[in-house]
Amino acid sequence: MIRLFLADDHTIVRNGIRAMLAGEPDLVVVGEAIHGQELLEQLATTPADVVLLDVHMPVLDGLATTLRLHAEFPDVRVLVLTMLAQVQHIGQMFDAGARGYVLKSAEQSEMVAAVRAVAAGRQFLCSELGLAMLQRVRTLGHAPKDPDQRAGHLTAREKEVLQLLADGLTTNQIAARLFTSTRTVETHRQNILEKTQTKNTAALIRLAVIEGLLS
Structure with a gap:
């Protein structure tokens, strides 16, 4: 009993x-x-x-x-x-x-x-x-194992653009900071969105914070 x-x-x-x-x-x-x-x-x-x-x-x-x-x-x-x-x-x-x-x-x-x-x-x-x-x-088992994989293998320049976006800079300001054109900056931003599978800059920044991609 x-x-x-x-x-x-x-x-x-x-x-x-x-x-x-x-x-x-x-x-x-x-x-x-x-x-x-x-x-x-x-x-x-x-x-x-x-x-x-x-x-x-x-x-x-x-x-x-x-x-x-x-x-x-x-x-x-x-x-x-x-x-x-x-x-x-x-x-x-x-x-x-x-x-x-x-x-x-x-x-x-x-x-x-x-x-x-x-x-x-x-x-x-x-x-x-x-x-x-x-x-x-x-679900966790199918997740990529490291930040670079989760971020879609961002290049060094894309990570630089990502950091500047997180710092609040506009496309024009980023272009001036990196001595490049606004079209190039926009291309980098679009590539980052595609690699990280995020829909907009706000979602991208949230992902970057979670994955520790920002300094």
């Missing part, structure tokens, strides 16, 4: 989880808390195998609670149950000692599978987040 403790400041969420798990013969909810401090106090007298924990809670939030649980109740495994899908939250909770991370929008079958996996000592990430992170990795 897997003993579950629910920690969430919303009564309707706790009631919903109880109802969802009521038909599972190997799962039993042994306690509830509305914040981390209450959870820690009750765990001293109410043993549990898995804590279903929200991230945003009053008094003691999910991150601080997970750190305390990891230190004070190392045998209790944490399964995060939240609406927060941001990568930084996922990373923080796993770094703090959580074993699983599930969105509240997950299906009942996935929720139950997560509880059983975490109780068995395995890690678990819900499918919605797993697919999103896989897509992110694939």
Whole structure:
């Protein structure tokens, strides 16, 4: 029998989880808390195998609670149950000692599978987040590896023009600075836009800042 403790400041969420798990013969909810401090106090007298924990809670939030649980109740495994899908939250909770991370929008079958996996000592990430992170990795994997590649192999003169554009100079001013014609400067600018696949100068400057192409 897997003993579950629910920690969430919303009564309707706790009631919903109880109802969802009521038909599972190997799962039993042994306690509830509305914040981390209450959870820690009750765990001293109410043993549990898995804590279903929200991230945003009053008094003691999910991150601080997970750190305390990891230190004070190392045998209790944490399964995060939240609406927060941001990568930084996922990373923080796993770094703090959580074993699983599930969105509240997950299906009942996935929720139950997560509880059983975490109780068995395995890690678990819900499918919605797993697919999103896989897509992110694939996108990053197709990105060029260095600034010169991302910038489309700009020539030294094109990089010079780019820097002057970023400094706010007009085409005429750049032409005067580089002792060339305005047509040549405009040609360089158009080539830079094509190589970086940007639509206008503003987008080009944003890319240059992100990729560290400006001094």
